[in-house]
Amino acid sequence: MKSSDVTWDDYDAVLFDLDGVLTPTADVHMRAWERLFRDYLASAHPEVPGYTTQDYFAHIDGKPRYDGVRSMLASRGIELAEGTPEDDPSQDTVSGLGNRKNAVFAQILHDEGVQPYAGSVRLLDALAARGTKVAVVSSSRNAPAVLEAAGLADRFEVVVDGSVAARESLQGKPSPETFLYAADQLEVPKERAVVVEDALSGVAAGRAGDFGLVVGVDRGAGEQALLGQGADVVVRDLEELV
C-alpha cells in the first residue's frame, strides 16, 4: 500500500507512538542507551561483543524500560538480578541499569529540550480539523514530560504511557495491550483505529492487535524490517499522510 492510498474517512482514531513518531526523542533514548551499554559491557563484560546501534533497533526500541534492559542483556547471554525500580542507578541489576540510563535521558532532555517533528504537527492539525480522535501510546514513563516539553500535551485526551501500563497491568509492546486499552478509552473499535509506530516492537503490537491500519515510520529501523513486522504502509515522515 502507498501513503497516498490512506483515506482518513476509513478511520475514527489514530494511536500515535511518541518517541520517534511525534518527537525526535527516539534519538535521545538511543543515545542514553548507547552510553549505558557501551560503558557497562566494556567494563563488566569485556568478553562479549560491544554495543552497536543495531542493538537498539533489535532489542530495545519501543519496549518498556526494564524489558529493554533484559532483552539487550539476553542478546549477550548475560543474566542479572532484577532488583526493584527503587534501585540506585549505580547498582548492577536490571532496574539499576534502567535507572542509570534514565538519569542520562533526563539530563539530555533538560539540556537540549525537544521540538516536535513539523510533519507530525501538520498531521495532528489535519486530524483535529477532521474531528478524528487521537491518543498517545508510549512505553515510556517519560511520555507526559516529553509531551509537555514539546508543547503537545493539550492535543491528547488519552495518553497511555509506561506508568499507566504498569497501573493497569497492561503488557508492554510488542503485546498489543496498551494500544487496545487506548482505543477502548477513545471508544473506537480497533478496526476503525490506526497505529503509527517507528519501532519494530510497536509495529508488531499494532499487527497483533488487528487494527484497521498500521503505519510504520522509518526513522532508522528500515522499511523492509517494518513491513516484515506487519506495517501496511511505511513513510519517512508523517507529512506524507496529510
Ligand SMILES: O=P(O)(O)OC[C@H]1O[C@@H](O)[C@H](O)[C@@H](O)[C@@H]1O
Ligand atoms: O525509560 P522510559 O522513558 O520509561 O522509556 C522506555 C522506552 O520508551 C520507548 O518509547 C523508547 O522507544 C525506548 O527507547 C525506551 O527505552
